[in-house]
Amino acid sequence: MHSRCDSCPVSSYSPAETAEKSGFSIDTLRYYEKIGLLSGIARNSSGRRVFSDDDLRWLGMLQCLRGTGMPIAEMLRYSELARGGGGTVQERLAILQEHDRRVEEQIARLQDQQRQIQWKIDLYRGEVCDGVPA
Template identity: 55%
Template sequence: MTDMLSPAEVVKRSGFSIDTLRYYERIGLLDRITRSTGGRRQFNEDHVEWLGVLRCLRDTGMPIAEMRRYTAAAREGDRTLEERLALLTGHAAQVQHTLAELLRQQTHLNEKIAWYQAQIDITQGESA
C-alpha cells in the first residue's frame, strides 16, 4: 500500500498552503484524495508530484482556467498528448514574452538607479 501523507506534510513539501490544497481539490486540480476515518485528507506521492506541476504552472502565470484544462487533459491519458503539448507550448511562449518584458523593465530600472546615483554623487561632490 502507498504511504499516505498528512496535509501538513504535503504543505511542507509542496509549498502550497492548506487553503490552496483545499481550493485545488474543490475546483478539480487535485483528485482521488482519500479521507481518514476521522475525515482528514490523505495524500500520496502522486499528489505531491502533481502539485509540483501545478506549482510550475502557477508560478509561471498560467491562469486557473488553463490549469484546469491541462489537468482535465492529463487525466484523459495519451489521447490528449497533442492538446497538452499545445497548452504548454502556448504557455511557454507567454512566459518568454513576459521574461522579455521584465528584462526591458529591468534595463529601465537600472538606468534610473544609475541616474539617481549620479545625482547623489554630484550633490555630494558639490558639498565637499
C-alpha cells in the same frame, strides 16, 4: 501519517506536510481539490486527506504553472486532459508550448523593464555622465 519504511519509496503525507512540501497553503490545497485541480486525493478512515508522492509531483507541476502566471481556468483544462489519459497528449503539449511562449515573452519583458529600472538607479547614483544610452 508519515509512515516511512526505508526499503519502500512510497510515502503518504498529511495536509500539513503536503502544504509545507508543495508550497501551497492547506486552504489552497482544499480549494484546489474543490474546484477540480486535484482529484482522487485519498482519504483515511476518518475522512482526512492523505497525499501521495504522485500528488506531490502533480502539485509541483501546478506550482510551476501558477508561478509562471497560468490562470486557474487553464490549469483546470490541463488537469482535465491529464486525467483523460494518453489520447490527450497532443492537446496538453499544445497548452504547454503556448504557455512556454508566454513565459518567454514575460521574461523578455521583465528583462527590458529591469534595464530601465537599473538605468534609473544609475541616474540616481549620478553614474550617468552624459546623454542618452547608446
